[in-house]
Amino acid sequence: MNAIAQTTVMLAASNFLSRHWAATAIALTLVSLLVFFILLMARYVRIALNIFIDTPPPLSMGPLDFQRLGGEEKRFRSFDGTSLQGMHLRCPNRQDYRGTIIFCHEYGSDRHSCARYARPLLDSGFDIFAFDFRGHGESSNRSRYRPLQWPSDKELEDVLGAAAHVESALAAEGKPTDIGLFGISRGAGAGLLAASSDPNIKAIVCDGAFCTDTTLIALMKRWAHIFARVKLVYEHHSEGFWKILLWVLLRFARPKLGCKYPSVSRALKEMQPRPIFFIHGQKDSYIRVDQTRLLYQQAPSPKYLWVVPEAKHNQSVIVQPTQYADRTIAFFRRHLANEDINENAIISPADSIEEVA
Numbered sequence: 001m002n003a004i005a006q007t008t009v010m011l012a013a014s015n016f017l018s019r020h021w022a023a024t025a026i027a028l029t030l031v032s033l034l035v036f037f038i039l040l041m042a043r044y045v046r047i048a049l050n051i052f053i054d055t056p057p058p059l060s061m062g063p064l065d066f067q068r069l070g071g072e073e074k075r076f077r078s079f080d081g082t083s084l085q086g087m088h089l090r091c092p093n094r095q096d097y098r099g100t101i102i103f104c105h106e107y108g109s110d111r112h113s114c115a116r117y118a119r120p121l122l123d124s125g126f127d128i129f130a131f132d133f134r135g136h137g138e139s140s141n142r143s144r145y146r147p148l149q150w151p152s153d154k155e156l157e158d159v160l161g162a163a164a165h166v167e168s169a170l171a172a173e174g175k176p177t178d179i180g181l182f183g184i185s186r187g188a189g190a191g192l193l194a195a196s197s198d199p200n201i202k203a204i205v206c207d208g209a210f211c212t213d214t215t216l217i218a219l220m221k222r223w224a225h226i227f228a229r230v231k232l233v234y235e236h237h238s239e240g241f242w243k244i245l246l247w248v249l250l251r252f253a254r255p256k257l258g259c260k261y262p263s264v265s266r267a268l269k270e271m272q273p274r275p276i277f278f279i280h281g282q283k284d285s286y287i288r289v290d291q292t293r294l295l296y297q298q299a300p301s302p303k304y305l306w307v308v309p310e311a312k313h314n315q316s317v318i319v320q321p322t323q324y325a326d327r328t329i330a331f332f333r334r335h336l337a338n339e340d341i342n343e344n345a346i347i348s349p350a351d352s353i354e355e356v357a
Helices: 002-019 021-054 111-123 153-172 186-195 212-222 239-257 264-270 289-298 321-335
Strands: 072-077 083-089 099-104 126-131 179-184 201-207 276-281 303-308
Touching (some): 099 153, 099 186, 111 126, 111 179, 153 179, 212 239, 212 264, 289 303
Parallel strands (some): 099 179, 201 276, 276 303
Antiparallel strands (some): 072 083
16 A cells, blocks of 8 residues: 555656656756855855954054053943943143043053053143953953954943943033043944944044944955855855855854944944044055045044054054144044144145045
């Protein structure tokens, strides 16, 4: 009986295939292509995830680059309750006080690296509040979160926590709660994310800023020979393919790393207009200057862009220390202290005409 049933099924299947051979061939082809695409994406995602997690950023802060500044140590909390360590540096002449700036350090650094940038600002009448991001310096780290060089929602919460702490302190002193923000690399990205939701952040300096989305796509394209050994294959992927790969990559990374990676580009597009000063090293081979140019194009006006010749990643302050100090001071005096400072003090006539808007 079983043999008869099996024969009947086989005859029925044979008859179906003979009548619908074209549809069957198309279905098998589609299934094969789907399996191929899934296997291809799995390979791409696996390698891209390794690049995303394990690619080390350049070491831009050496132990002898600066002398530490001493300040009033403060313990405060991020928006999610994580305990963070901060330091309040006050300008020496209190009668010259012009405003308070939050300093957001780069990945792998700490609050003391503000000494590279803060001295001229302090001497010009600005207070500085520097803090350690979670997992850095003396700040805590909660749950399974692993800090990387990409700005995540955790760094966003840290900056918002620092801003809330400073704004509360200013209000208690009877001062305006408008603040400036000075961010380096990942700290710059986190600062831009925070500024999109905190209207009290009135002026922003971003050195080496980048968007995770566009930077990762650029890196994946640059290293595509790892994904596909056939040049014809990886040179003809559409832009849509890379966006799909990025979407899948970030979805895989979220549970593995315990965080989300908001888009800095999207935050800029949604941000209420406020002054932003972008600074980037011309010879930055890690985050290429076109990444900052993209952010500059997406940012609302007023905005400025200074590409520093001969400077590598986060090295602009070392290559051009005097200009760096003069320009950042002029920017904050004009846009945080609301002084009548000529824009040529921020972006000189020698700079490209496209670099101020």
